[in-house]
Amino acid sequence: MKSSRSLALVSLFAALMAVFGLIPKIDLPLGVPITLQTLGVMLAGCLLGPRRGLQAMLLFLAAVALGLPLLSGGRGGFGVFLAPSAGYLLAWPVGAWVTGMLMSALPGSTPRGTALSAFLASAVGGLLTVHVFGVIGLVNIAHLSWTQAFFGTLVFVPGDLIKCGVCALVVHTVARGLPDWHFGGRALK
Template sequence: MNTSSRQIATVSLFAALIAVFGLIPKIDLPLGVPITLQTLGVMLAGALLRPRLAFLSVALLLAAVALGMPLLSGGRGGPAVFFAPSAGYLIGWPLGAWVTALVMQALPTATPRRAAVSAFCAAVVGGLLMVHACGVLGLMLIAQLPAAKALLGTLLFVPGDLIKAVVTAGVVHTVARGLPDWQLGRREH
């Protein structure tokens, strides 16, 4: 399989993985933003792929959602989801995957243990901080919440997202041990 075919398959696979995480029932919060497992897929894409592919995998999922496919947790899809209070988080997903991958490139991944620690740090920076920064902006713009309330509201998600970062680290540790040739975000030589 040539490189471009492999990249298309990889992007599609990670988009599908994030969609599958959407099958896990969401937990609705009064804030208008549900707790879902899909941010784990965003973190995994960033931790396991190079920045461009990580971004593209999440962007592909969101393009399918925008076209009406019910791939978000709870069977949501269509353009309306990009005008809901959770829109900032959705916009933050591809950026979060990209930032996670950039951080993975900058951190050591020579051993499975180092790769796991790097994946945790990268997932926190990209999958938590970046996604939540976009989410807070979305809450302020779309839900018209004051900055303090939007920030306080997003703190509800932090414990779960820290657990997702730990799971990401565990998956990366397993991949680094089982597939030592996997690039883990490193640039191609």
């Protein structure tokens, strides 16, 4: 029963990433668009935990690599992993894992405390981790200098902080509505 529940949750969050991909992207001269899909990375880590969050992102990226146009703007195929945004995409599984690890380690005895933990976990996993990989991708794929890549990725930070807040609100709502939910996947073994 637990394995079928795990499979369902992983598939559900991979599908959620696809739904977030339906929201139009905002193209930037940097070659990396602003999308809502990093919110899915944050939610997967917070709600599923490290292992299932990682699995959901890997499943989603596998579907993208096979050519399904699931990325914002209808992008898909192996070529997206050779574009300037590849570092960000490859960071999604790691970001979900880091977010889930932090979420499972941070306190959360009340809905408000759980939401605060979700904001912090999302900021470190869904924002910092993803941006570190993104900068490395920009340097290696787009051939930007480290300084250009660092300052270029700062454009995304205000929006990503808003996504951290939205993730915290969703987690707060889930914590209030489903008090037995085990954030960070603590009991979803």
